[in-house]
Amino acid sequence: MDVGLLLEYGWVLIILVLLEGLLAADNALVLAIMVKHLDEKERKKALFYGLFGAFVFRFASLFIISLLVDVWQIQAIGALYLLFISIHNIVKFIRKKNAQEAEAAEKENRKQAGFWMTVLKVELADIAFAIDSILAAVALAVALPPSGIQSIGSMDGGQFIVVLAGGIIGLVIMRFAANFFVKLLHSRPALELAAFVIVGWVGVKLAVHTLAHDALHVLPHSFVESTGWKATFYIVLVAIAVTGWFLSGKSAVPNAHKGDEELKDTIKEQQKLS
Numbered sequence: 001m002d003v004g005l006l007l008e009y010g011w012v013l014i015i016l017v018l019l020e021g022l023l024a025a026d027n028a029l030v031l032a033i034m035v036k037h038l039d040e041k042e043r044k045k046a047l048f049y050g051l052f053g054a055f056v057f058r059f060a061s062l063f064i065i066s067l068l069v070d071v072w073q074i075q076a077i078g079a080l081y082l083l084f085i086s087i088h089n090i091v092k093f094i095r096k097k098n099a100q101e102a103e104a105a106e107k108e109n110r111k112q113a114g115f116w117m118t119v120l121k122v123e124l125a126d127i128a129f130a131i132d133s134i135l136a137a138v139a140l141a142v143a144l145p146p147s148g149i150q151s152i153g154s155m156d157g158g159q160f161i162v163v164l165a166g167g168i169i170g171l172v173i174m175r176f177a178a179n180f181f182v183k184l185l186h187s188r189p190a191l192e193l194a195a196f197v198i199v200g201w202v203g204v205k206l207a208v209h210t211l212a213h214d215a216l217h218v219l220p221h222s223f224v225e226s227t228g229w230k231a232t233f234y235i236v237l238v239a240i241a242v243t244g245w246f247l248s249g250k251s252a253v254p255n256a257h258k259g260d261e262e263l264k265d266t267i268k269e270q271q272k273l274s
Helices: 003-035 040-068 072-095 099-111 115-141 157-187 190-211 227-248 260-272
Strands: none
Touching: 003 040, 003 115, 003 157, 003 190, 003 227, 040 072, 040 115, 040 157, 072 115, 072 190, 115 157, 115 190, 157 190, 190 227
């Protein structure tokens, strides 16, 4: 690879680390909430199954997508899915009246969930997390220029490495760094909104790439590969992140997350398992 190509791949990896960090923190918090009602022994077992499921589903998704990534229908589904989860979570974020109501509803749901039902919910959540993580990585990587590394499946070798790195980064963050990102999201709650706007913008990138597919050719390859489009994508992405950071401010509701310490303790238990 030449220096310019290395810089472009490196930049995408940096963005992927930040995006995976926010997604992994959200995922870890969801898993912690799901198992919080179980006793300590069952909670540890459920979290172990969750970590194992996360590993299996992420790598299964990676290798399946690597074989099908050049099929325009798969690219289109990926773009639509990213746009859907972005819009869905943005609407949910806006409509959520306060954290206490959400916590009360979650407690009510937890009362009715036994151990194996909880494990099933955790594994279903793992599947959704794996799809989110790999699709976000693919959307960023698939539009990168060819690296010259031998292809794996239908994906350029360099692009595959970026997506593989995304999957591993997500798991590592869930295992070791979830607390940092949880604290970040709770001190600046609006960052979660910015993260899902970024997911939507990544979905737009994948949609543009899909429209330039040889089977469709709605957009010319010259546009997708142009410096202008690439610069626009990254400028907007950085602008969303910076705007989200400065507009989020510190949390104005100190008691809104009064259960956070218990959740963080549960995440710490999750991090001890491997």
